[in-house]
Every structure is written in C-alpha cells, then in structure tokens.
Amino acid sequence: MGNCVFIGRSTIDLMSFVEVMPGPDQKVNAIADFIGGGGSALNAAVACNALGSDVHLWTCLGKEHLYKSIVTAELNEHEISVVDLSLDDEYQLPLSNIISAKQTASRLIVNASQPDCEQVVSLDPKWLDNAKLVLLDQYEHPFVSTNVQALAEFTGDIVLDAGTWKSHSELFLSLCTIPIVSEEFTNGDKEKMQELCDQYGIKKWAMTLGDKGVFYSDESGSGLIPAPKVDAIDTLGAGDIFHGAFCHYYSENQDFRGSLKKASHIAALSCTELGTRSWLKHIR
Numbered sequence: 001m002g003n004c005v006f007i008g009r010s011t012i013d014l015m016s017f018v019e020v021m022p023g024p025d026q027k028v029n030a031i032a033d034f035i036g037g038g039g040s041a042l043n044a045a046v047a048c049n050a051l052g053s054d055v056h057l058w059t060c061l062g063k064e065h066l067y068k069s070i071v072t073a074e075l076n077e078h079e080i081s082v083v084d085l086s087l088d089d090e091y092q093l094p095l096s097n098i099i100s101a102k103q104t105a106s107r108l109i110v111n112a113s114q115p116d117c118e119q120v121v122s123l124d125p126k127w128l129d130n131a132k133l134v135l136l137d138q139y140e141h142p143f144v145s146t147n148v149q150a151l152a153e154f155t156g157d158i159v160l161d162a163g164t165w166k167s168h169s170e171l172f173l174s175l176c177t178i179p180i181v182s183e184e185f186t187n188g189d190k191e192k193m194q195e196l197c198d199q200y201g202i203k204k205w206a207m208t209l210g211d212k213g214v215f216y217s218d219e220s221g222s223g224l225i226p227a228p229k230v231d232a233i234d235t236l237g238a239g240d241i242f243h244g245a246f247c248h249y250y251s252e253n254q255d256f257r258g259s260l261k262k263a264s265h266i267a268a269l270s271c272t273e274l275g276t277r278s279w280l281k282h283i284r
Contacts, residue, residue, distance in 0.1 A: 003054045003130050004247045007144070008041025008137030008161070010059040011094045011112070012067040017234065017274045021101040021108065031102065034275050037071040038096055040137040040161055040240045043276050047244030047266065049080050050280050053251060056131075058083040060117040060140060062091035083127070085143045088119035098236065105232045105271065116141050123147035128154050132251045135243060136176060137161040141168050144175070151175050157250070161243045173200050178256070180206045180243060190215060204256050208239060214260050225261050228268040237276035242267035 016030040037046070041059055049055040057075065061068050061084045071093060075082055094112035101107065120143040128134065133156050136144065144151065145168070151158070152175060160176035162169060164184050173179060173196060186192040190207060194217060197205050206216040213227040245266035249259035270279040 003056075003132050004045075004048050004251055005056045005058060005128065005131045005134045006041045006045040006048070006137075006244075006247075007058045007134060007140055008044075009039035009094075009139035010037060010042040010057070010061065010071060011039040011096045012036070012071055013038030013096050013098055013276075015098040015100060015236070015275060017100050017102060019101070020103050021099065021106060032274050034277070035070065036277070037074045038098075038237075038276065039094075039139075040163075040243070041135065041139065042071070042075075043237045043240035044135060044137070044161065044244030044247065045080055046078055046277070046280075047241040047270075048248045049078050049244075050283060051245060051248040051266070053248045056081045056083065058085055058140075058143075060084065060086035060088075060091060060093075060120070060143075062086045062093055062117065063089055065092055067093040067095065083121075085120045085140060086117045087121060088117050091117040091119070100234050100236050100274070102233045102274070105235050107234075107236050116143075118142050120146060123150045125150045125153060128156075131156055133157050133159060133247055135159045135161060135247055136172055137243075138163070138166055138169065138172050141171075145171060148175070157254075159243065159247055159250075161240070163239070173197075173202070177202060178204050178206075178250075180208065180246065180260075182208050182239065183210070190217075206260055208242065214264055216257060216260055218256050225257070225264055228265050230268045230272050232268075232271035234274045235271050238267045238271050241270045241276070241279070 015034040017032040097110040158176040160179040162181040245263035273279040
C-alpha cells in the first residue's frame with residue numbers, strides 16, 4: 001500500500017447538476033446537488049485513498065467555520081490524515097460555485113477570489129520519512145516556497161498536477177520528478193514541454209488531452225494512450241481523479257506507462273457519474 005502525501009488546494013464546493021446549462025436570466029431546476037470538499041489536491045487525495053493507498057493531505061483549512069467543519073467531516077469519513085498548513089486565524093476555506101450540465105458534460109465554475117494563505121507552518125523533513133510519493137498542484141505556493149529545501153531533499157518522486165501556466169510554475173517544475181500537465185499548460189506544445197523538462201532534468205512527463213487521451217514521454221520514448229470510450233455526463237474533477245489514481249498505481253510499482261493507463265480508466269469511469277464522488281461506488 002502506497003503512502004502518498006498531497007500538498008495543495010482544498011475548497012468547499014457547492015455544486016448543482018442540471019440537464020442543460022442555463023442562459024442569462026434563466027431559471028432551471030437541478031437534478032442533483034452536492035456540498036462538500038473540493039479542490040485539486042483534496043479530490044486527488046480522495047481518489048488515491050479510495051483505491052487503497054494510505055493518504056495524507058497537507059492543505060490550508062484555516063479558521064473554524066461551517067465550511068471547514070463540512071470538509072473536515074468528509075475527510076474523516078474517508079480516513080484521510082490532514083495537516084492544516086495555515087497559521088492565519090483569519091484565513092477561510094475558499095468557496096467554489098459550480099454548475100454542471102449533463103447534456104453536454106460541461107460546467108461553469110466560479111472560484112473564490114482569495115489568494116493562497118500566506119501564514120503557513122514550516123515543514124519538518126521527518127514528516128516525509130514514510131512517504132513514497134508527493135503530489136503538488138501549484139497551490140499552497142507560500143508553503144512550497146518557504147519549504148523548498150526540505151521538499152528538494154525528498155528522495156521519492158514528486159508528481160506535479162499543473163493545469164495552466166502560472167507565475168510560479170518554474171519553481172514547481174524544479175521540484176518535481178514527474179509533471180503531469182494539461183494541454184493548456186504549454187498551449188498543447190509538446191516540444192516546449194520537453195524543453196522545460198530537459199531544463200530541469202526531468203525524465204518522465206505526461207500531458208492530458210481530454211477525450212483524445214494522454215501523451216507521455218519517458219526514457220524509452222513517447223506515445224499516446226487513447227482515452228477509454230465512455231458515455232460521459234460530467235467531467236468535473238476528472239483531472240484531479242486522474243492524478244490521484246496515478247499516484248496510487250505508481251506508488252505501488254513505479255510503472256509509469258501502466259499507471260497512466262490505469263489512471264485514464266479511473267478518470268473515464270468518473271465521467272459516467274455526476275460529481276466528484278458518485279463514481280466511488282464502482283470500486284467499493
């Protein structure tokens with residue numbers, strides 16, 4: 001069983017699922033609703049845990065609040081160990097409002113405007129003694145930048161979940177050993193991604209391409225893993241779930257291509273159900 005540490009974003013998600021995305025000034029009835037934990041690192045941690053790994057989530061939860069109590073209760077239900085990185089008594093867990101349309105498998109997301117928490121704990125390197133793998137998601141930047149040396153000394157693999165290019169992306173690239181990025185990260189430019197990886201001595205990387213699959217590159221070459229064919233009704237969180245599944249499988253056997261393929265199947269499975277948790281019933 002892998003021991004995986006996820007360092008990154010947690011939110012409280014308020015989701016409504018509708019048949020068709022509403023237009024301006026239009027009212028529609030939801031076919032389902034959800035309120036609970038969200039964010040790239042949290043969703044990935046839940047997926048990794050559900051598949052059987054021992055999971056630890058390091059994230060900023062902040063001050064006592066209804067949002068925090070809801071997220072904490074869910075994490076306890078999944079038996080995920082949590083380290084609250086926040087030292088700021090005023091930091092509040094961000095709220096994301098999400099509308100997901102079943103007919104087009106599309107969504108509208110309104111994220112909270114507050115930045116990452118600036119007052120954070122210092123990392124004791126011993127915290128990572130039993131970890132096989134760490135995932136970073138480009139959030140919790142103040143914590144990562146404060147603890148660069150301790151993270152750089154970690155001897156296991158560090159997976160990077162990177163959606164779009166950010167001002168601090170190069171810092172995260174310099175720490176990771178396996179970046180798995182979306183095509184938006186380099187605007188689909190695989191040569192640019194390879195140049196970045198060469199710059200930082202990275203031997204394995206992958207780029208998710210939505211329903212086209214996953215492009216990968218490693219010491220033995222490169223190629224495309226086609227996406228499994230499913231009847232998708234909701235793609236919300238599929239990328240997070242993909243990263244969580246990859247971390248689980250890779251921590252077990254370090255099979256890069258095999259782990260990408262298995263993670264693709266889990267992410268595709270999640271798209272056949274509404275929301276970021278309904279798919280879990282298929283693996284329990």
